[in-house]
Amino acid sequence: MSGNGKAPMVAVEGVKKVYRRDAEEVKVLDGLSLEVPEGDFVALMGPSGSGKTTLLNLIAGIDRPTAGKVIVAGTDVAQLGESELARWRSRNVGFIFQFYNLIPVLTAEENVALPLLLTNLSKKERRERALTALKVVGLAERSQHYPRQLSGGQEQRVAIARAIVADPKVLVADEPTGDLDSKSAEEILALMETLNRDFGKTIVMVTHDPRAAQRAHTQHHLEKGVLSL
Amino acid sequence: MALPITYNVRNVRVRWQLTLLAVVGIALVVTTIVFLTAMASGFSLALRATGRDDNAMIVQKGANAELTSGIGRNAAQVLLVDPRIARDDQGWPLSSPEILVVASYPRKADGADVNVSVRGVTPRAFEVRGGLRIVAGRQVQPGLPEVIVGERVRERYGFEVGSKVSIQNKPWEVVGVFAAEGSGFESEIWGDLETMAEPLRRTGGYQAIVVRLADPSTFEAFKTAWEGDPQVQVSVSRERAFYEAQAGPIAGALLGLAGFVGIVMGVGAVFGAMNTMYGIVASRTREIGTLRALGFSRRAILASFLTEAAILAAFGGALGCLLALPANGISGATNSANFSEIAFAFRVTPPTLFAGMVFAVMMGIVGGLLPALRAARLPITTALREV
Numbered sequence: 001m002s003g004n005g006k007a008p009m010v011a012v013e014g015v016k017k018v019y020r021r022d023a024e025e026v027k028v029l030d031g032l033s034l035e036v037p038e039g040d041f042v043a044l045m046g047p048s049g050s051g052k053t054t055l056l057n058l059i060a061g062i063d064r065p066t067a068g069k070v071i072v073a074g075t076d077v078a079q080l081g082e083s084e085l086a087r088w089r090s091r092n093v094g095f096i097f098q099f100y101n102l103i104p105v106l107t108a109e110e111n112v113a114l115p116l117l118l119t120n121l122s123k124k125e126r127r128e129r130a131l132t133a134l135k136v137v138g139l140a141e142r143s144q145h146y147p148r149q150l151s152g153g154q155e156q157r158v159a160i161a162r163a164i165v166a167d168p169k170v171l172v173a174d175e176p177t178g179d180l181d182s183k184s185a186e187e188i189l190a191l192m193e194t195l196n197r198d199f200g201k202t203i204v205m206v207t208h209d210p211r212a213a214q215r216a217h218t219q220h221h222l223e224k225g226v227l228s229l
Numbered sequence: 230m231a232l233p234i235t236y237n238v239r240n241v242r243v244r245w246q247l248t249l250l251a252v253v254g255i256a257l258v259v260t261t262i263v264f265l266t267a268m269a270s271g272f273s274l275a276l277r278a279t280g281r282d283d284n285a286m287i288v289q290k291g292a293n294a295e296l297t298s299g300i301g302r303n304a305a306q307v308l309l310v311d312p313r314i315a316r317d318d319q320g321w322p323l324s325s326p327e328i329l330v331v332a333s334y335p336r337k338a339d340g341a342d343v344n345v346s347v348r349g350v351t352p353r354a355f356e357v358r359g360g361l362r363i364v365a366g367r368q369v370q371p372g373l374p375e376v377i378v379g380e381r382v383r384e385r386y387g388f389e390v391g392s393k394v395s396i397q398n399k400p401w402e403v404v405g406v407f408a409a410e411g412s413g414f415e416s417e418i419w420g421d422l423e424t425m426a427e428p429l430r431r432t433g434g435y436q437a438i439v440v441r442l443a444d445p446s447t448f449e450a451f452k453t454a455w456e457g458d459p460q461v462q463v464s465v466s467r468e469r470a471f472y473e474a475q476a477g478p479i480a481g482a483l484l485g486l487a488g489f490v491g492i493v494m495g496v497g498a499v500f501g502a503m504n505t506m507y508g509i510v511a512s513r514t515r516e517i518g519t520l521r522a523l524g525f526s527r528r529a530i531l532a533s534f535l536t537e538a539a540i541l542a543a544f545g546g547a548l549g550c551l552l553a554l555p556a557n558g559i560s561g562a563t564n565s566a567n568f569s570e571i572a573f574a575f576r577v578t579p580p581t582l583f584a585g586m587v588f589a590v591m592m593g594i595v596g597g598l599l600p601a602l603r604a605a606r607l608p609i610t611t612a613l614r615e616v
């Protein structure tokens with residue numbers, strides 16, 4: 001529980017993550033705890049291999065801790081079964097990837113509408129929402145373009161539209177500017193700030209880029225599986 | 230909950246090079262199966278008489294082909310008074326006594342001498358046998374040296390209306406061409422029984438008699454009565470069954486061959502499809518991880534890749550059917566139980582094509598199953614790490 005009595009959006013409690021590679025055990029996270037209040041914009045920094053992505057995956061509910069608890073938006077993620085977890089993700093987490101991960105055979109609009117296929121919205125409603133999300137990222141006029149017809153920065157904006165289209169509470173971003181030139185990176189960061197400030201999204205962002213980290217409200221440093229200040 | 234099919238269709242379309250091998254493999258299997266089935270169905274149709282269910286076929290006891298049968302005219306007289314035989318207004322029995330000889334003619338295509346059945350029939354034969362009709366020219370006139378030829382005979386030997394054919398060293402004029410629903414009669418030459426009996430040296434009797442039963446349910450009684458009669462010495466069978474007994478084993482063997490080849494080639498094509506689908510899954514690993522992260526279930530991924538395999542296979546099936554289509558109408562030939570050639574046309578029928586498509590899609594789904602399962606089982610984090 002955070003100081004003001006309000007439950008944090010993300011609470012990681014004593015989490016361990018061990019990977020087993022053959023006989024060898026790799027301890028990636030070793031009793032890590034972290035709280036992210038609702039509406040925060042957090043940057044996770046740290047050297048390569050320190051476990052940033054691993055931690056982010058746990059928060060996003062696409063991986064499970066070896067020990068400890070991960071509570072996101074009030075749900076103990078590790079308690080959910082496979083398909084419940086999938087449904088939970090579709091409602092609560094928006095994903096932003098380093099390489100955008102758009103589906104190449106789908107148009108921008110179709111990519112953005114993808115998460116809405118998991119809702120029971122009508123086709124028309126899905127279209128409207130996707131267009132709204134594309135408007136938010138400033139790409140409404142590119143809705144019929146395929147990913148290969150877009151620049152990296154535009155692709156990432158489409159990906160962000162996809163991340164917010166189902167109106168999740170939490171956005172997770174793994175090096176969202178890692179593959180972009182500085183100008184596009186700047187645009188993406190500005191967009192994320194907007195989402196945090198105006199749309200109230202709680203954002204957890206992994207980054208190597210100190211300038212990106214500065215845009216966040218809080219910075220955490222990960223070193224060999226534990227947080228350092 | 231499911232991914233839209235357009236997603237799969239576009240993937241197949243965009244990455245068609247990747248799927249080419251599997252599509253062609255499946256196409257070849259379907260082509261082969263459709264081809265063999267078309268042959269089998271044309272073949273069994275040709276060896277079948279037009280075959281009415283209420284007709285009984287009477288041949289000499291122990292004979293299983295018409296050519297080796299002989300029924301004396303006296304025995305025939307005795308038989309035809311049976312009250313179970315249907316009669317016309319004048320009280321005449323609906324029966325078709327027939328004589329049969331084999332003549333030999335050079336085939337148009339290669340000049341090789343080939344046996345052709347020559348059948349002498351009464352004016353009533355078309356009515357009793359059923360399914361026969363004149364497609365060119367006219368019927369023969371009893372008393373004149375005239376014949377009509379089946380469509381296949383016209384095709385293969387060039388016996389057009391107006392031409393003369395030699396039977397037992399006598400010229401007979403072709404006055405008409407008849408069709409018989411694709412049956413073996415189309416490979417025969419027909420003339421008037423009484424006109425032909427003497428020159429063909431068949432005055433003593435008939436090779437077979439076909440009779441229409443007034444009530445088909447009396448067949449067994451009819452059969453039992455006459456087969457047990459020592460005076461006439463005949464075997465009685467249903468007309469259709471008589472011819473099917475001749476065609477059955479070979480047609481069955483052909484269908485068996487189609488099945489066997491289908492399975493052997495099908496296994497190959499399934500592995501081809503499997504290989505392709507593994508490739509497709511591997512090339513889309515990160516995409517799969519992304520979809521799973523967004524909340525699509527394992528089952529949705531499984532269904533999606535199975536769908537894609539089925540679509541891919543359906544393309545193969547359609548291509549295969551297209552390749553097999555020209556086989557329709559190709560003519561083949563076989564020997565009948567009467568030691569004469571029976572020509573038949575390959576029949577590519579809609580049910581055959583449909584079966585080919587179903588088989589194609591099945592191959593796709595079977596081949597796609599393991600790769601789709603792999604896709605569905607990929608851990609999300611591993612899949613996302615893929616470049």
Ligand SMILES: Nc1ncnc2c1ncn2[C@@H]1O[C@H](COP(=O)(O)OP(=O)(O)OP(=O)(O)O)[C@@H](O)[C@H]1O
Nearest residue numbers: 019020021026028047048049050051052053054055
């Ligand atoms: N599925 C896995 N199996 C085995 N080891 C793994 C697995 N995933 C991660 N690791 C290991 O865990 C450690 C942390 O990986 P992680 O991806 O979390 O690091 P990271 O901080 O994101 O690094 P980077 O900045 O390079 O992305 C690494 O040593 C990595 O090799």
Ligand SMILES: [Mg+2]
Nearest residue numbers: 052053054174
């Ligand atoms: Mg990482």
